Each structure stands twice: as structure tokens, then as C-alpha cells.
Amino acid sequence: MRTIAGVLVVVSTLVGGCAKAQPLTDVAASLTTxxxxxxxxxxxxxxxxAVESCDATASLRPSSEPEPTVDAIRRRGRVVVGIDQNSNPLSFRDPVTGELEGFLVDLSREIVRDLVGDPGKADFRLVSEPDRIPAVQNKTVDILTKATTITCPRAEQIAFSTVYFEGxxxxxxxxxxxxxxxxxxxxxxxxxxxxxxxxxxxxxxxxxxxxxxxxxxxxxxxxxxxxxxxxxxxxxxxxxxxxxxxxxxxxxxxxxxxxPYGIGINKAQDDLVRAVNASLNRIRDDGTWVVLYRKWLSALGPPPTPPEPKYRD
Missing domain, CATH: 3.40.190.10 (Periplasmic binding protein-like II)
Incomplete structure (x- = not known):
């Protein structure tokens, strides 16, 4: 704000000649309009x-067994991923390349790798805060990796993976x-x-x-x-x-x-929940989670231990 105000004062002085320059305080105040x-x-x-009344962070045990939803995704050959481009460093658009980048972008690609064998088959769809839950409910997206906190009310609307990040x-x-x-x-x-x-x-x-x-x-x-x-x-x-x-x-x-962040999935697709949880286990166990944390989230400090998964079955 000081820089803008200063420029305006200089311009006013040069253009107005003997005219009195506008006070800095007035210019700064005008910015709020x-x-x-x-x-x-x-x-x-x-x-x-409200105080949480359930253990919404407990998910379904992982499984890599093919089931109807996962089979359909594999036949399609791509995974539709709900994400956003306004959440640096989780998911944002690189101003130079125009490509989506961030912790959640890379995490999504790792999950897609496990689901269809190719991380490049992530079909990213941008969703806003108000639209993300409906996008899962109406199956516009297969998985929602846009940063979404697991809560009891949301768990009544959509299913969640195990916790992959705790903020x-x-x-x-x-x-x-x-x-x-x-x-x-x-x-x-x-x-x-x-x-x-x-x-x-x-x-x-x-x-x-x-x-x-x-x-x-x-x-x-x-x-x-x-x-x-x-x-x-x-x-x-x-x-x-x-x-x-x-x-x-x-x-x-x-x-x-x-x-606690979780990946959102339609409540009728238990097999996809289990497959995503299997992928998250692999990402935790083979060190990928720590690699992604160091790459994107180092501003928060050294990588912590990945969140321990909890299951309800």
C-alpha cells in the first residue's frame, strides 16, 4: 500500500504542477474502497x-481387489480428480507453465498410478469450496483431493479415505x-x-x-x-x-x-475407498509421502511421521 500511495503522490505532483499533493493517508484509505x-x-x-460427535476419521480397510467401481475406472483408463488451483502449496497453477502443481497434485497422481497404472491419467477438474461435496455426490469426480477436512457432517454426505495430512x-x-x-x-x-x-x-x-x-x-x-x-x-x-x-x-x-484431511469419495463406492486407502498405505510405507512433504511443505518444518490410518471394520 505504501508503494502505491507513493506513486500516486508523485504522479499528482508532476501532473498538477503547483496543485497540492493528495495526503498519503487519504490515498491509503481510498484503497479500502x-x-x-x-x-x-x-x-x-x-x-x-459444533463439537464432533463421531469418529469420522476411521475409514474402510484397504484392499486392492478389483470391484465394480474400480473396474469401471480402469476400463475408462483415467481417474477424474476434483481439485482446485488456489491453494498454494497444496494445489495451484504455476504462473509460468500454467500447469497444476503442489502436494495434492502429486499425491493425486500417485493414487492414479495405483488405480490405473499411469500417473499421467489424472483428469483434473477444478471445484470450488461450495461445489466440492456435490461434485462427489453426483459423481462428477471419482475422487476429491481438494483440501477437505474430515468432519462428522461431511461424513454423512460423502465417504472419506484415511487421514493423509493433519493441519x-x-x-x-x-x-x-x-x-x-x-x-x-x-x-x-x-x-x-x-x-x-x-x-x-x-x-x-x-x-x-x-x-x-x-x-x-x-x-x-x-x-x-x-x-x-x-x-x-x-x-x-x-x-x-x-x-x-x-x-x-x-x-x-x-x-x-x-x-485432518481426507480424500472424498461417493458413499456408494466402498471398493474405491478401499483401493484409495491401499494406495495411501503404499505412499506412506515406501517413503513417497515424506518425499512429497519435503518437496512442497518444507515451510512447515521437518517432515513429521505420516498420519497413522484408522479403520472402522
């Missing part, structure tokens, strides 16, 4: 996150911000993703804050940069990606909520 990100909602209707929800603020944790959020505007667990957690831990809901999480980065939000809140791995794009931001405060 920039248009909101497309699809953004101020103070959307959100209920505070935690945190806060992102401009460096030097007085916001250091949830106690400082009263009266502030907090950006978070619509139809996410994060926005519900914000409503619970900061009931006196104003929530700015956006359809794509990278819109929170823009909102922070334009002064349209005082803080953003989502999973720590996604916030780390925003910091990588703008070092004038920092992650603060304690974890607000655990975020």
Missing part, C-alpha cells in the same frame, strides 16, 4: 463449529498487526472460505468479529493486501502458502482447530 473479491459475502450466515487452523495478519490471537478479533473483519470448517470455527472463537466469506481462499490474501480484512483464518499449510507470496504477512496465535 476497491471492489470486494467476486462472490465475497460480508457477514454471511454461519453457525459456530491446524491459525490466523494470518499483516506484520505488526495488534491481532495476536482470537482474543483480539472483536470488532475486526476476518476473511475465511465460504462452506469451510474454518469459517465456522471463526464464528465460534470470535463471535464479535465481522466475517468476510470468500469462495476461493486466495481471495483472503487479496482482501488482506487491500485492507478489506484485518485477518484471515484457514489451515496453517494454506496460510504458509500466502506468506510465501507476501512476506509482509505473518501467522499468529495458537491453533484454533485440528484439520
Amino acid at each position: 476497491l471492489p470486494m473479491p467476486s462472490g465475497a459475502e460480508v457477514a454471511p450466515s454461519v453457525s459456530g463449529a 491446524s487452523q491459525r490466523l494470518l495478519v499483516p506484520r505488526g498487526s495488534p491481532v495476536r490471537g482470537p482474543a483480539d478479533l472483536a470488532g475486526k473483519r476476518i476473511c475465511s472460505g465460504l462452506a469451510t470448517t474454518s469459517i465456522a470455527t471463526v464464528a465460534r472463537v470470535a463471535p464479535a468479529a465481522t466475517i468476510l466469506g470468500v469462495p476461493n481462499l486466495d481471495d483472503c490474501l487479496v482482501a488482506l493486501q487491500q485492507g478489506q480484512a484485518d485477518a484471515a483464518s484457514t489451515d496453517d499449510v494454506l496460510l504458509a502458502g500466502m506468506v510465501a507470496q507476501d512476506p509482509n504477512l505473518e501467522i499468529v496465535g495458537p491453533p484454533l482447530e485440528a484439520e
